[in-house]
Amino acid sequence: MTYTAYKFRPEYLTERRADLALQTKGRDLLDVLSLAVVAKLDGHRDRYLQFGPYWPAVKAAVRPLRDFGPYDEPLIRSEYCARDAEGKFDPVLSLIAGQEFADEYLETMMAGTRHFDLSGDSTEDDPIWGLFDPDLEGPE
DSSP states (O other), rough: OOOOOOOOHHHHHHHHHHHHHHTTTOOOOHHHHHHHHHHHHHOOOGGGGGGGGHHHHHHHTTTTTTTOOOEEEEEHHHHHSOTTSSSOOOOHHHHHHHHHHHHHHHHOOOOOEEEOTTTTOOTTOOOEEEETTTTTSOOO
């Protein structure tokens, strides 16, 4: 399966990082963005669905601040994480991408949507990917 849907241009994410750096006046963006994710999920763990295919990368990015459990989807995380110029996982850009997706999710999808066509082509026979993180399903 080719994963092409819901991806953001690296240049766009870099521009958003610069904008956020100005808005946060030099505060550590990883801390600011991680705290925002933790605040979003505190008491509302089902909100992880808003990050869609970016959730595995978002979960990895916030792990130093809050460990939401060991469950991982390495293939999806690898496809939907943002990378720096050297091709390494960039937690800040991944959090920005995740939040951008969450904003789009809230505007265009029904709450609770967990199935996504990651091929970007609804005519393909590729299966729909379902987001289900057992670490966040059920009671806290």
